[in-house]
Amino acid sequence: MAERRIIHIDMDYFYAQVEMRDNPDLKGKPVIVGGKASGRGVVSTASYEARKYGVHSAMPMAQAHKLCPDGYYVTPRFDKYREASQQIMAIFRSYTEIVEPLSLDEAYLDITHLVRPDLPASRIAQFIRRDIYEQTHLTASAGVSYNKFLAKLASGMNKPNNLTVIDYNNVHDILMNLDIGGFRGVGPTTEEKMHANGIYTGKDLYDKSERELIRLFGKRGHGLYNKARGIDESPVKSERIRKSVGTERTFATDMNDDDQVLNKIWELSTKTAERLSRIQKSGKTVTVKIKTYRFETFSKQRSLRDPIRNETDIYNIAYELYTDLKDPEVPIRLVGVTVGNLEQSTYENMSIYDFL
Numbered sequence: 501m502a503e504r505r506i507i508h509i510d511m512d513y514f515y516a517q518v519e520m521r522d523n524p525d526l527k528g529k530p531v532i533v534g535g536k537a538s539g540r541g542v543v544s545t546a547s548y549e550a551r552k553y554g555v556h557s558a559m560p561m562a563q564a565h566k567l568c569p570d571g572y573y574v575t576p577r578f579d580k581y582r583e584a585s586q587q588i589m590a591i592f593r594s595y596t597e598i599v600e601p602l603s604l605d606e607a608y609l610d611i612t613h614l615v616r617p618d619l620p621a622s623r624i625a626q627f628i629r630r631d632i633y634e635q636t637h638l639t640a641s642a643g644v645s646y647n648k649f650l651a652k653l654a655s656g657m658n659k660p661n662n663l664t665v666i667d668y669n670n671v672h673d674i675l676m677n678l679d680i681g682g683f684r685g686v687g688p689t690t691e692e693k694m695h696a697n698g699i700y701t702g703k704d705l706y707d708k709s710e711r712e713l714i715r716l717f718g719k720r721g722h723g724l725y726n727k728a729r730g731i732d733e734s735p736v737k738s739e740r741i742r743k744s745v746g747t748e749r750t751f752a753t754d755m756n757d758d759d760q761v762l763n764k765i766w767e768l769s770t771k772t773a774e775r776l777s778r779i780q781k782s783g784k785t786v787t788v789k790i791k792t793y794r795f796e797t798f799s800k801q802r803s804l805r806d807p808i809r810n811e812t813d814i815y816n817i818a819y820e821l822y823t824d825l826k827d828p829e830v831p832i833r834l835v836g837v838t839v840g841n842l843e844q845s846t847y848e849n850m851s852i853y854d855f856l
């Protein structure tokens with residue numbers, strides 16, 4: 501198999517970060533998101549400040565209260581997490597169709613086909629982290645490597661808000677020194693069995709023969725033998741082919757000034773055009789969405805005879821749709837532009853500027 505370039509992206513302290521974004525009073529505080537302490541609730545997640553007290557996911561809430569009595573306790577708002585999740589998944593899909601979500605806040609991306617001498621995978625990962633921050637005001641960590649196992653390992657190495665690359669220069673050191681529990685697939689039970697057999701680090705695992713590992717761990721022995729060597733050929737399994745590309749922005753304050761909204765629509769049209777160009781697609785529908793200050797959502801769509809992909813075409817249609825949609829009396833909090841009904845574009849002249 502030719503060498504692949506895989507990115508693993510994982511949002512930092514996801515539920516807690518969303519809560520801290522939406523309530524600035526929580527900034528820098530030990531924040532714990534989870535069920536009610538009175539019942540049998542458990543911790544969903546905790547901010548890094550709260551983790552210093554020993555609080556972690558899946559811990560009973562009552563225990564969290566004991567460890568961190570002055571923590572800020574918040575009940576989950578799943579709709580908010582789903583919304584952020586949809587936004588980040590849309591960003592991933594604006595880079596590549598080969599996206600494998602692992603949960604609401606995590607995914608593998610295969611970007612092998614996007615990499616060029618002037619555009620290494622790490623740079624693409626930074627673009628993605630930047631897009632996530634711009635659109636959601638949330639930070640993510642990314643790992644870049646030549647397979648899924650190493651990409652995921654990398655994304656967790658320098659959390660939060662960081663990028664880590666594992667390549668042939670550092671893979672040996674990283675794996676040899678890794679605690680055995682740090683290998684994906686080695687849970688607490690397996691870890692115990694590893695320890696019982698004198699395996700504490702990646703080096704200890706590496707020193708075992710494949711035969712010995714199969715004897716100890718059955719079918720999983722072969723995978724463990726490969727992992728110790730940084731080998732993982734499993735493909736990134738994408739779920740669906742993207743059918744639309746879009747971008748939306750929430751205003752800092754509710755907006756009723758058409759010039760300013762249209763400026764934003766121009767920006768969003770440009771962004772959408774860049775994304776279409778990147779994946780070499782054009783589309784036959786344009787949709788404009790607005791959300792009013794009362795959180796009502798309205799959208800309007802137009803279908804075209806010929807596919808479009810450049811920012812002026814998108815803007816001109818979006819402009820008309822917006823004008824039809826907008827009530828002059830009602831301020832809006834969000835505007836979005838989407839191009840859908842995508843087909844392969846005939847334009848081939850992609851450049852580095854498509855990414856900036």
Ligand code: TTP
Nearest residue numbers: 510511512513514515516544545557558605659
């Ligand atoms: P994780 O990615 O495991 O954790 P995290 O994003 O909170 O923190 P980090 O990645 O920076 O270490 O889980 C993502 C979200 O899934 C998490 O914010 C809350 C939810 N979750 C639970 O509800 N219960 C759990 O046991 C775990 C592990 C996560």
Ligand code: CA
Nearest residue numbers: 510511512605
């Ligand atoms: Ca996470």
